[in-house]
Amino acid sequence: MSTATNHIGRKISRIRELRDMKQDALAQALGTNQQAISAMENSETIDEAKLIEVAKALGVTPEAIKNFSDEAAINFFNNFYDHSFTNSQGTFSATQCTFNPLDKLMEVVEENKKLYERLLQSEKEKIAYLEKLIK
Structure with missing residues (x-):
């Protein structure tokens, strides 16, 4: 699913999914219900104040939501993986020599x-x- 469009609701949904968060958990963080989250994720726009609240609940900035795309997320993780290695103690970054x-x-x-x-x-x-x- 490409998020190259400016559909804020879809972007919120993808970020929520990437953070492994259910609609119920986001609803609880925002003090609302799951149906309201579903409606928000289906809407193309969202007012700025609500976007700031959602961003805070998701642990990202409002700009991150506005600029989110699946392609950018994939590139980020591919670049992160390319510069890391894993051993028995965990993952260590070795990016800057x-x-x-x-x-x-x-x-x-x-x-x-x-x-x-x-x-x-x-x-x-x-x-x-x-x-x-x-x-």
């Missing part, structure tokens, strides 16, 4: 090279000391 991994790899290579050179120098000194003791 603040360093270049290749630069870090080269730093480690250089550090290992320096450590190897120091180790080699230490071994040379040990050999020279042992040779001196033998003579």
Whole structure:
């Protein structure tokens, strides 16, 4: 179902469904009944004050309801999924890398090279000391 139209009632219905909320729960949050929610979701327009109340009950902004589209929601979740991974402890986001991994790899290579050179120098000194003791 595409919500490319400006049918506010359908947009409210889709957001409510995405939030896994029944009409009864939204009705209770708004202090009304399920039939009123059904009628609201079937209406093409809604007054601004009521839209603000509905948005608050759904946990979104009025602009989110006005600008909602299924395509945008699908894109959001696809992008979220693409930048996340799941392990046994849950889902972790790994979206913003603040360093270049290749630069870090080269730093480690250089550090290992320096450590190897120091180790080699230490071994040379040990050999020279042992040779001196033998003579």
